[in-house]
Amino acid sequence: MSDAPTSRLEGLHKMTPAERLQAVARQTNLGNEAVSDLVSAAEGRIELADRLVENAISVMSIPVGIATNMIVDGRDVLVPMATEESSVIAAVCNAAKRCRGTGGFVTSSSGPVMAAQVQLLGGGDPNNVRLKVYERINEIRAICDEVDPLLVKVGGGFRDVDVRVVDTAEGPMTIVHIIVDTRDAMGANAVNSMAEALAPKLSEWTGARSLLRILTNLADRRVVRARAVWPLEEIGGQEVRDNMLSAYHFADADPYRAATHNKGIMNGVSAVVLATGNDTRAIEAGAHAFASRDGRYRSMSRWERDPAGNLVGSLEMPMAVGLVGGATKVHPTARANLAVLGVSSADELARIIVSIGLAQNFAAMRALATTGIQKGHMALHAQNVALVVGAVGDEVDKVASELKALGKVRQDLAEEILARIRADNS
Numbered sequence: 001m002s003d004a005p006t007s008r009l010e011g012l013h014k015m016t017p018a019e020r021l022q023a024v025a026r027q028t029n030l031g032n033e034a035v036s037d038l039v040s041a042a043e044g045r046i047e048l049a050d051r052l053v054e055n056a057i058s059v060m061s062i063p064v065g066i067a068t069n070m071i072v073d074g075r076d077v078l079v080p081m082a083t084e085e086s087s088v089i090a091a092v093c094n095a096a097k098r099c100r101g102t103g104g105f106v107t108s109s110s111g112p113v114m115a116a117q118v119q120l121l122g123g124g125d126p127n128n129v130r131l132k133v134y135e136r137i138n139e140i141r142a143i144c145d146e147v148d149p150l151l152v153k154v155g156g157g158f159r160d161v162d163v164r165v166v167d168t169a170e171g172p173m174t175i176v177h178i179i180v181d182t183r184d185a186m187g188a189n190a191v192n193s194m195a196e197a198l199a200p201k202l203s204e205w206t207g208a209r210s211l212l213r214i215l216t217n218l219a220d221r222r223v224v225r226a227r228a229v230w231p232l233e234e235i236g237g238q239e240v241r242d243n244m245l246s247a248y249h250f251a252d253a254d255p256y257r258a259a260t261h262n263k264g265i266m267n268g269v270s271a272v273v274l275a276t277g278n279d280t281r282a283i284e285a286g287a288h289a290f291a292s293r294d295g296r297y298r299s300m301s302r303w304e305r306d307p308a309g310n311l312v313g314s315l316e317m318p319m320a321v322g323l324v325g326g327a328t329k330v331h332p333t334a335r336a337n338l339a340v341l342g343v344s345s346a347d348e349l350a351r352i353i354v355s356i357g358l359a360q361n362f363a364a365m366r367a368l369a370t371t372g373i374q375k376g377h378m379a380l381h382a383q384n385v386a387l388v389v390g391a392v393g394d395e396v397d398k399v400a401s402e403l404k405a406l407g408k409v410r411q412d413l414a415e416e417i418l419a420r421i422r423a424d425n426s
């Protein structure tokens with residue numbers, strides 16, 4: 001019999017997390033240290049993990065830091081951000097401080113409206129199928145609202161229907177969008193359940209076959225906009241402002257640059273989405289699809305100068321986050337982070353998240369248009385490298401500060417410095 005590990009771990013899902021970990025450790029020859037790291041990382045949280053996902057063996061923690069200086073719609077707010085990346089939180093603090101004098105971030109939103117798609121195939125002329133669906137709007141409303149009476153009770157529920165004919169490689173298809181106000185929920189389960197309940201009826205009414213029934217993450221009816229003004233003196237003068245505008249024009253014109261420009265925005269956005277137990281993948285998919293809505297992938301943000309010469313930034317993006325549903329209500333860290341934010345609606349949370357994205361973008365563009373991104377990264381990056389080479393306790397700061405003084409944050413140099421410190425101390 002071979003000792004090679006097998007991925008066929010029959011019955012893993014029926015075991016307790018501790019039994020699973022033992023089974024995985026046996027298969028992978030995991031050392032005791034790794035096993036006890038996985039055990040201690042999950043201390044007090046493994047039961048919840050086991051309820052949230054399948055085959056849970058541990059929990060992975062991500063640092064939560066606080067973004068300071070944020071004013072959103074006239075309210076000072078401390079924003080928890082969950083991220084493993086250094087400099088992300090400091091960047092937001094800095095950008096938000098620089099626009100406090102002009103009132104911080106002003107937002108608007110289209111409201112918490114989501115859509116689910118039902119794919120209809122066949123049934124004759126797709127435009128005819130489309131009209132047959134529109135004729136049933138009252139029945140559609142009744143079916144959808146019956147699925148989620150609680151949502152209706154809190155003021156949400158079915159709002160409208162939109163039917164599109166989409167040309168595909170196998171011919172035209174009729175795509176029904178059911179449009180639902182999901183209030184304080186992200187709404188995926190809510191609209192998916194409605195789409196599933198509705199699909200057989202759509203087939204019956206139109207003679208078409210229904211296939212996929214699922215929400216769209218391109219939540220372009222749930223768009224939030226944030227805007228802020230950075231005065232010239234806070235930017236570093238006209239030259240920096242103009243360089244930042246050139247940086248923006250580059251990103252808006254070139255997808256290679258836009259991908260990284262938008263990744264910077266998502267550094268802020270995803271960190272708050274994660275900190276509040278929301279679905280990062282849903283937000284990211286929606287954001288990037290929305291950034292491509294003109295048929296070309298572009299900058300998510302817009303930058304311009306106002307008549308007084310100040311730099312004005314705005315960010316418009318879909319923001320399907322919730323305060324109920326998913327992990328938001330059940331994850332104790334998410335609940336605590338929501339309490340720090342002090343938000344009373346999903347819409348308020350969405351506005352803060354988009355403001356954070358804009359702050360992040362300002363900081364990244366300013367760094368790129370001036371000293372470059374590495375300088376700001378240096379301090380925390382030097383500590384990370386010190387940790388990577390095995391520095392512990394006081395050694396971490398010592399190694400990091402020597403690396404910074406050298407202006408070269410390199411692993412080989414960190415190893416040399418650590419060896420020297422240890423030799424000096426022995």
Ligand code: NAD
Pocket residue numbers: 148150151154156182183184185186187188189190191192215217279282322324325326327
């Ligand atoms: P959910 O179904 O857990 O909770 C929403 C429900 O809570 C509503 O339908 C309503 O019945 C009830 N509710 C109580 N008070 C409410 C209020 N004030 N406002 C609104 N609803 C209220 O969660 P959900 O938001 O429908 O779905 C979110 C989850 O779905 C996330 O975990 C996400 O990861 C997951 N998901 C995402 C996708 C995707 O993005 N493609 C697909 C499937 C599932």
